[in-house]
Amino acid sequence: MTSTIQQLSQLISNSVGQLVAITSKNGQHLPELNDRLTPESEAFRKDPDAAKAASIIAAATIQLAACVLPPYESIIQTSSGHMKSAALGVVIQCHVPEILRDAGSEGMHADDIAKNTGVDGSKLARLLRTLANRHIFREVKPDFFTNNRISGVLDTGKSIDEILRNPGKKHDGTSGFVAIVELGVTTSHKASSALYENMKDPITAFSEEPNHAPIQRAMRTNKSLFNWMLEPEQAQERHIFGLAMKGSASLVPHNLLLELFDWGSLPKGSTVVDVGGGIGSSCHMLLKAHPELRYIIQDLPMIAEDGKKHCALENPEALASGQMTFQGHDFFAPQPLTNASVFLMKNVIHNWSGPNVSKILTHLRNAAQSNTILLICDIVMTYSCREPNPDSVEDYTIVNDPSLVAPDILSTGFNSVNDTVWLLDTAMHLLVNTQEHTIAQFKRLLSGCGWKIVKIIRKGSSLDSVQAIPI
Template structure:
């Protein structure tokens, strides 16, 4: 039985490689080189849906085969060593290794030369770099000589190491935000996640959804929620990094995804689009440009939640204005796009009360997909409710090539005591709030 599954997985992988090769030849694109620095054009092959699907199949099949063949104790050890991976990566990030190696070029730099520049111990930093190189983050070109890989090059802020040394508080300014996001995950999120069991095992907090009883609040913030923690002047750097990192989240999603999920051309001119939970509004930027006849309100909870952290609100507002003034200033100045704060727990109910018979609620959120195939038919009448399941015998949710939503789920638990939802949970929430879940062409 196992050999049969291996053959099935191998066939999937082989067919997908052929499809990927054909798509790249047709489109004049190529698969990026792992040993070269990242650039946006290296991802052009993914713009072809056939190539993108083939890439997912290849990754999922390869990792599934690895899970079958790898000794289970080694697989468990690899998962359990996640904290060590994060620690090693953070040391490399904070000590400016990516920037130093970017200046050195593809030939790399000896560990003794790296540590002469950043002041680290060559043996200790060498251990971290070699551990990362084992996972293709950085490359060990020759013994003790390291260079950036396609993955580690994303840690490069584009600044010289001397600039980082002179202005450490400006490390993430004028960057895409992705490196800032990684810095936040390796710092606050990682530390809080390490203490989740203490919250899960405490009878007073195990079933709580209060941010004041999250792992972060109890073990990192020392009684302060994340927003209260960020209001402390001593945490200015972390707060600033977090805000830049939130802007960087858009790099993890297709830029114009909002345009493909609904027939916006059918929406009458002058209609009001309310983006509930819209953050700084990056998702709506392309919608505002493509359909200037629509009025857009971006609505989200204040970063204060219930604790009254006014400074965080001001920071959020400043970030919002910067994003829109840079990308589409006319939309703000004309009043066609505006921002409002509201508590999440009240939003759906209040929207339903204010809705007219012709109001439509379009849900566009992260949904936790089951790892098994779902034959219940529960989602059949909800167009776009779930992504396509992976072909058998792959895990239905694409397994380890699709980890982001599940990782965010754990991070939200660690930081805020909240979590993402499965589709059935979301439908239940909508219906309890008075909304009827229908097909997109229905009246509600």
């Protein structure tokens, strides 16, 4: 009988052959690890078959390594994660990727890198070496380092002179990705150090209050994350957090919302109510694709006013005609609109604990008509084990993107190569004492508030959809 490692090895070999054949057919170059990061270096992933072959190779390789490594080594690699995270935090905050941008294949000595950072060069070299051992940066000769394709994603694109003149604005005008990483290796890192104590303390262990998360213990505050960030001395923290949220949004394909629901099935003139919709970014995108619908964006009065001003610049005709309107509303209060065809909630549910979510969903159910659709666009968590066959589900439909279907030999599917959603779930725990939800958890939440799931669409990103109707 063929062993697991033989099957994994064969799967890797076959998938490498497929990937090479696809990229060769498309006239594309498969990048080397030490190539410079460019849009062209990652272009091969736009072909879905190439992207899936790459995912299979990576997932099978990770599982193969777990099979053959000594078990204690696997544990040490995980238990030392905080050290790698700390090292990454230092190199980002010392602007090392930007300093190394023009270092070339010869690299730069750690002492020269450190000149602009105010840190000890020999200590910086040791941290860079720790990261280089995980293929982030490259040590080309003793104490000489340069960027590679992976560390290249940490480069904001700004000159080191510009950053040093105004380090607080380092992430301004960027995609926000590096701000996400910086938030993870600083604030979230500190919160994680208090996780065990928070889970054992009788006061916080079973609490769902937003000010009972590990972050409060780490920062020695009784305020919720967002109220803590409103303090004057947290201005920079607040600034980075906002840019990180922008970066998170940029990682989700712009038009993905169009694929998470059949908007064309709604009758002309139907009303879409975006509950907690911010300044209306989602509805602006929907309006371009479906101008036959009417959009109402609800958020707190101050945010709604900002949305109205933004719309006056972006689409004054829609605002003047009433096709797009903004309404100040607290979703913990009764829902005033009773003619909605769709209540849309995008990236809202995961921000609140169970009792608060139930209050929001109950208000929406009380305002819903018999044919109103509740559309929750959030992460739908999966398990590490194989889930039941979707075809066996009788009371609702599950539509999985083909890219999510992994070979049976991969014990955790593609989870190991895209564990962002599980890390986001942990981040929600650490920072706001909430969570992402599995299908079973969504069912309990929704059914308890008078809603029934009819369809789930999974896209394999940080945005899936749960469609429900009144019971």
